[in-house]
Amino acid sequence: MSQIPLPTRTIAGPTGLLRLATAGSVDDGKSTLVGRLLHDSKNVLADQWDAVERVSRERGFTGADLALLTDGLRAEREQGITIDVAYRYFSTGTRNFVLADCPGHVQYTRNTVTGASTSDVIIVLIDVRTGVVEQTRRHLAVAALLRVPHVIVVVNKIDLVNHDRGRFAEVDAQVRQFCDGLGIHQVHTLPVSALNGDNVVEKSDNTSWYEGPSLLELLGTLEPAITDADAPFRFSVQYVLRPQSAAIDQAHVEYRGLAGRVESGTVRPGDEVVVLPSGRRTRIAGIDTATAELESAGAGQSVALRLADDLDVARGDVVAGAEEPPEAVREVDAMVCWLAEVPLRSRQRVLFKHGSRTVPAIVTDLHGRLELSTLEPETADAFDLNDIGRISIRLSQPVPVEDYGKSRSGGSFILIDPQSGGTLAAGMAKLEKNGSGVAVPKLTIEWEI
Amino acid sequence: MSTQRDQLDQLENEAIHIFREVVGELERPVVLFSGGKDSVVLLHLAAKAFWPGRIPFPVMHVDTGHNFPEVLEFRDRTVARLGLRLVVASVQDYIDDGRLAERADGTRNPLQTVPLLDGIVENRFDAVFGGARRDEEKARAKERVVSLRDEFGAWDPRNQRPELWNLYNPRHRPGEHVRVFPLSNWTELDIWRYIERENIELPSLYYAHEREVFQRSGMLLAVGPHSQPGEKDVIERRVVRYRTVGDMSCTGAVASQAASVAAVIAEVASTTITERGATRADDRISEAAMEDRKKEGYF
Structure with missing residues (x-):
């Protein structure tokens, strides 16, 4: 693992939930790759595997068709294609993964955008024989546009070119050139055979020239999307909690709190905040959950905020830190x-x-x-x-x-x-005038007209 | 351990966000509640989402009439404790007045769809929260968190709305409704770890107990009014527990000594068979059994 050139912040490696999206064209072997990842990392249970072997036999396959692990819909199995985004859960002991498997035909952008919008990592598949095709460009453009933090390109079917180092290098160069144009400056490329399992979970002897990690090893080192505790505080009001006679106890009849989620930054009691779009200012009187009153809340936390003043606040309003409030x-x-x-x-x-x-x-x-x-x-x-x-x-x-x-x-x-x-x-x-000098990573697709 | 805690917090925050978002946008939500572990966790999260108010919507139970008595008792006690209104859609009523016919195999899970859809229409529910998880089954893996149903209650897997960031879209035309799955990203193990962490009470049959059972299609079925052994079946007294609860005639027990939450977690973590594969006869009928039922409007 030591040779992986990645900025890891902790020595022990990151833990916790990592969200992945996969994207590829028809026949790039994406379902097979996902099936292989689940199977070789021992995340397939016996009855699921029995069903795959049984159906593969019925269809006349010589081995187990790994794509059957993920293609859940009748039409998908009949046509041998993936129709809709499927979500898979797997674990490696130190880390849990949610994988959004995004099919590559007809509604391809729609599916890829759906999967990528919540992902920390996007895995784009390429057939080593065809190299970068229009779908690849589209998937990488979506990754750049949605600013998915990590981009991995799996160059699949390496077995079909006899594990040829030269062909992999050509495809790798195509990928890097296109990614540069998109402003994706760190992209991981791997030679893989999903069918045979080369470099999926274990490093393969068939590609001894490849010095990087296997796909699963690589995934183990990536950090989730950074939720910056120092970013400006933002909170979306979803629901105003005013239980009155429907309170769970007498002490909360007069309770009034703003139920919502911290979208970014951190909030503490006493903080000065502004409510948007009204622009009214007040202070945070308290932060509640059903089980405790909190000393602070950070990005992603669902809480209820009590305000010091009785302002008119409704669903849809935003509570923001008073120092750097957004402009409505x-x-x-x-x-x-x-x-x-x-x-x-x-x-x-x-x-x-x-x-x-x-x-x-x-x-x-x-x-x-x-x-x-x-x-x-x-x-x-x-x-x-x-x-x-x-x-x-x-x-x-x-x-x-x-x-x-x-x-x-x-x-x-x-x-x-x-x-x-x-x-x-x-x-x-895309707001130019409100940018206030903050450097945004350049993206060619953010062109000026 | 901190990893698990972080992950449970993440899942809890996400589920609460989903509850608040849908209740904020729609008029007449309802939560499906069977007394099964997933629906118990769902109700626990709903209570957290709207604390210190009571859950601002009723619960609906689609009652097969083939219930485990301890689950019914648990259902009624939970609903009373939380001060909620219970709507029961009864399969038995439909069979009694001829609107539904008993199936040849006697199981009733597939019969739940019609009473469920009628219950939604009669009560004009526009959002139906359910405890389905994507890790349960392959068709469910394709499900959105907020999922549109047409006026026939049908799910069209080929034409689902894209679901972007955390911007859920529950809008729909009159007559349509949405199904909402706040536990989409939870696994069976997450559910059990959360039950342990939050000290959530479950019906007793989730834990190891002694029961009279007989073998059928490789499953251990309880001897009871809705599941009678045949002449050749051998009745034995075994220590068992249930991984899912449902129609008593087709929900099997597993041999288990796990009498506490911690023991169940250890068992689930080392299991080699999925919970539906182990204990649900109705999901074994065909490769696409769940998909077919979902398209008809099943949960």
Whole structure:
């Protein structure tokens, strides 16, 4: 493990839950890789394995078809393809993993964006024989756009080129060149045969020229997305707790607390805060959970905040640290991944959901679509399913949207169809004027028009 | 140990966030409660999410009529302790008045779908919280946290909404509803570790006890009013426990000496068979048994 060139912060290695997303084109062997990872790390139970062996025999396979471990839907097994994102849980003793297995056909961007939006690591599969293809570019662009902290490219089917070092080096160079253009400067590439298990859990003798870790070894060293305790405090109000006669006991009849989640930073009793969009200031009187009153709460914690003053606060409001509060805005510039069958056109009316607030909005401009082969913008009158592009949106009410490059939670939003309620797009806000000199890692896909 | 604690905190925070988000957006939520361990944990988390208020929605039990008596008793006691309203959708009623026919094999889990859907419509529930976990079964692994159901209660796995970041979208047209699964990312082991940490009471049959059982299709079935041994079946007294509770006629016990939460955790951590594979006859019918039932509107 010592040869792995990775910035590990702790000597013992990171622990806790790591969220992974896998992405690959049809026939890249992704389900086989996931099946192999689960099987070789001993996360498949006897009855699951019996079922795989039985069905493989019935289908006339000579060995067990590992893809059957993950392809859960009837149509998937019949057609030998993966249809929808599947979530898998596995453990290595020191670490637990949640894996979002994102299929690579038809609704590929939609699935990859879904999986990548909550992931710490994205694993992109490439067939070593074909190298980087359009789907690979799309998956890597999504990884860059969503700022997935770690990118791993598995160069699969290395057995089909006789474990050739030269061919791996060619594909590796293609990957690095494209990633550089996207602003992904640290990418891990591995030669793998998911079918035979080369470099999945154990290092393989077939690729003795490869000096890096196996996939599982590599995953064991990666840090989850950094939740910075010193980031500015943000809290989305989800629900106002005012139990009155429905209180669990007499002592809490008059209780009033703001139920929600700390999106970023840390909060302590006594902290000065501002409630947005009203802009009213107050102090934190207390932080409660059902079991204890807390001395502080950090990112990801679901708590209830008591405020020192009886302000008018409702679901959808944001409580922010008074030192660096976000600005509530009516105009938002953003990159979006269009995820609906019906195309997006200029002047379209949508609902805009950010944190716990949903407001009516109008898409005022389509600035252009990202052409993935060149990573250049091209003009477009409409965005179709799977398109990635830049738009402007006008909101009916001010919302404290932040730059996605500064804050994943403050800058992410979804667009919703007001009629059907369906989710139309994943959005990442881009705020130049509120940037206040903070360096955002350069991304070619954040082009200027 | 700190890893496990961090992970349970993470899962608890996520589940509470999901409860608050859906209750904040929709009008008439309900939580499914069977007395099974997952639904007990679900209710425990709902109580935490809305503390110091009572849980602001009723609970619904889709009652097969094939219950373990100790589970029914536990259900009623829990609902009373939390001060909740209980809605019972009864499979027995449907069989009595002819709306449903008893199946040839006598099991009733697949019959739950119609009373469940009717109960949702009659009470105009728009969000139905359930304790399903993605690690349970392959079709469930494809399920969203917030999952749309059309007016027939059907799940369309090929046309699910993308679920981005933690921005859940429970909006739907009139007549449709959403199923919500706050325990999506929990594993069986997480559930047990949480039960231990939070000192959560469960129906007694989850722990090792002596019971009269007989073997059927490799499972140990309890001798009771809904599961009668055949003439050739051999009745024995064994020390057993249940890994899931449900229809008594098709839910099997496992031989186990695990009489405490700690002993159960040790057992689950070293098991080689999934909980559904071990104890649910109805999931063994075909490769896609769960998918087919889910498409029809089953939980």
